[in-house]
Amino acid sequence: MVFARKHLAECGSTNTEALAHLRDGGGPLLVSASRQTAGRGRLGRAWLTEQAGDDAALTFSIALPLPAALDLSGLSLAVGCTVADVLDPAGRRIQLKWPNDLFLDGAKLGGILIETVPLPADQRGVVIGIGLNLRPLPEGADREAFASGHAALQTLDPAATAAATLDRLAPALRGMLADFETLGFAPWQAAFARRDLAGGQRVRVGEQAGTARGVSERGELLLETAAGLLPCSGGELSLRLEKPL
Template sequence: MAEHQQWGVEALWQDLEPLLPGMSIEVLARAESTNSALLERVRSDARQSFEPSPYGRRAHDLQPCLLVAEHQTHGRGRMGRSWHAGPGASLTFSLALPMSLSDWSGLSLAVGCAIADALEPPTEATPRLQLKWPNDIWLDGRKLGGILIETVPAAGQRMVVVGVGLNVGGQPPAADAQYQTGFASLAELQPQLDAPAVLAQVARPLIQALLDFQTGGFAPWQSAYARRDLLLGRHVTAGAMEGLAQGVNAQGELQLQTASGLQTVAGGEISVRLAAATDEAS
């Protein structure tokens, strides 16, 4: 197994805690799923369980938490898909925090924009990092990572858990279905970065995006997303529909020009794929 990495947790906490007072940062050598671990803490609180958590914190502690796993063994993506993350080759983390939102539409798109802009600041050049609606990050036409957002009620509020998985280096496991479209890693974009450095680069922009989203929703992110929109102008299938992707609206819904007119596709349990067989996206 890879040696433990140096995460600089104290310095990272000092940078982030002013944005999320009371937050904690934890790094685990191994976890099944960082999202599942944080969700279970919240659910344990709902059951009014005050037993010690297997991850070191009391289950009823609902303060913001950034949980990192050096090796995630049973990571999850949308629609029950698995996300494989080898030790040392990936950055896998989840951030849990309470959020008050009247409209959650487009949250994963805003998160994707924040992460992509942190790793590749916007310029006049065509971006290498692109976003595939609703939750994937691609590099040079290949899958780099994904975002999984889950929410759960807790103590009269709602906790959101934002899970992020990014390939930092290495190669995908043989015949891994999540990389049918090709495998990309951040080593191709910024070869000097390891997983702790990537976390330090994206954590603050991610938190700021979540705080901004609470007041402005997705609309302020619409143009930033359009710049990196992988599907824009391409033929795609979305469930039973097929058509030409026309970008996203101010609510973060995919707009699809079909034979029967312009249709909107909301997030949720629906798979969106590039129509051409050679471009099919998982």
């Protein structure tokens, strides 16, 4: 699988650019931007970065046509595992919060947004958007705007730049996508378990409370409740860690 590369100085959202590319009949593409003016996350949330300019953050999207019948369950988790393994191969500092967030030392480092668009000939366009904070917030920045905290890759790798980080991630993500198309999420189940931020903790998924017990072979969160083990799919659900009393 070969991706064309495109870099923009500024755009509204790399996901929007990637979706338009697929609608116009384009093939596999990796599009990045130095600055997004309308970045977005799951559930319609804005993706916030307090700083402008190169190397404050890395924002990019991968667009590719895939068979419409392919089960995309767990894709965001496989992406998260791949990103974490590239950036933190020792596996000590980056954790994953189901279904789409990356945390560094307990604060949010970045997120993943997957969107799809129908295509002709039994195909479906898939766009994987990834945003990572690179530079720490400056002194005096409004940290209350970041409900899950703000972590920066440069605290893990002081030399990290947007271009260098993207060059590290691109081949690993390309290989992951080729494997996912034939194998699904199952090969990444153990990798996710090693980095599971919520594993064994009391959480709330939508309106349902319980204890997180890892994920299934399809990437469903396994929620232990009084009624038994409940599998929860990503979709429009989000997970909140419940603070101890």
